[in-house]
Amino acid sequence: MQDFKFNIYDLSSFTHWVDVSLYSYCTPFWAMMWEMIIIGVAMLLFYAVIGLFLVYAERKVCAFMQNRIGPNRVGPYGFIQTVADLVKLLMKELVIIRKSDKFLFYLAPFIVIIVNFMTMAAIPFAKGIHAIDFNIGVLYIMAISSMGVIGVLIAGWSSNNKFSMIGAMRSGAQIVSYELSVGFSLITMCVLAGSMQLSTIVEGQSECWYIFQGHIPAIIAFVIFLIAGTAETNRGPFDLAEAESELTAGYHTEYSGISFAFFYLAEYINMFIIASIAATVFWGGWMPFHISGLAGFNNIMDFIPPFIWYIGKTFVIIWIMMWFKWTFPRLRIDQLLTLEWKYLLPINLVNIILMALIVLMGWHF
């Protein structure tokens, strides 16, 4: 039995304490089971809280962009508006579509949610809060997030509705093509980091974030990642899959109640995941902002706990993505594919070569 330890700056001592005490109380099998349950419940809670908060944040940001006030009745500044919405969605009837493929119809939201969870498992939230640290972390995230589209495609097909079908097809074409750009921009950063393990990538930025270390190619990769990531989450200006004015609600037209809420939530969590990958790979994740040589400044920065750094960076990127959505008009499908295949992909390929050159010549900081 170890003493209880809790250090906000290094949570690995706390997780280690939980681990050791569980193994001292139960058999290894049950200790592992309890750990899995604890992590699962913690993830679930985090997921729900972040989802609700993001929906609120989106409505507020949208309101400010359009010179409105936004939700302001339920709770202070309308803060628990989304909780009320959730309760409403939970109590709504699940409409059963008679001529749909019911098994696939109810499976689709779960595929989307499971994919979200599997991605979140590999994200380093703070020092020591990292469910699985694969040595291929970046590859794993790319692999898992490429499966989210399956849920969307199945949802569109099994609803037996033309709007849903068109929405699903668009979203499929969009995600399959923009995945390339997301992957290539992450590969560019892997070249600089020399590793695909997310913990190593974060540690490597203790002196200086990668976006500054890799200067020109890193900034190009960051911009491409933001564009392609926004497209991958099916958000505006790339929200062709659910373009309200053309397709009612796209692939989730036929969904109601909580299964609609699953899609809705998954979309916001996807945005959160994309933002947190961007924050981890480009802006150093939970690593505080350091300038090498300025010890006093670095100490002040170290005073802010890592989790706050992580959440802060992620929310700055989320805010940029919301800004995109509420200021740019929606693209047409041909413009969307032209942007990816004729502009982003060639730029990306050249960018990788440029980054390799810079790393080989030692021109990075």
Next chain:
Amino acid sequence: MNGNQFMFYMFASVIIISSILTVTSRKILRAAVYLLFVLVSTSGLYFMLNYQFLAAIQLTLYAGGIVVLIIFSILLTSHIGERFDLIKPQKSLFSAIAVIAGAVLCIITILNYKFSAGQAVAREVNMNIIGKDLLSMEYNGFILPFEVISILLLAAMIGSIVVAKKIKK
């Protein structure tokens, strides 16, 4: 039963049940989804073996690539009401014989081989080694198959463009 065995039996049962459902389902998209379950569980087995690179590649290529393409083509071609016809008893008799023969052959082969538990500790496969081997020209390098495959893929791509192109008269 320890955790590893528990996970193994879980993955194995998902693989077996889903692969049977894949071939018996009469709705084509359901068959594709069951195939997805099989492929994802297989990658789970790779994760259990600590070979994370192969597991992630399995997910990217098979689950994220091939299954998405299959589903995409089903979406383009088939309608939701469509079902496969029931197979004639004659045909299913022959396929049952073929299946049993294949299963017997596999089981005999497996039983002939004496599996012994390895003594070595499971270790992580270093990504740097994989990367260097993939592009090395040394004895165990993979640069030649890598290039051959990329030429093959290029040829396939050009071929499909030629096939899909409209013929001008």
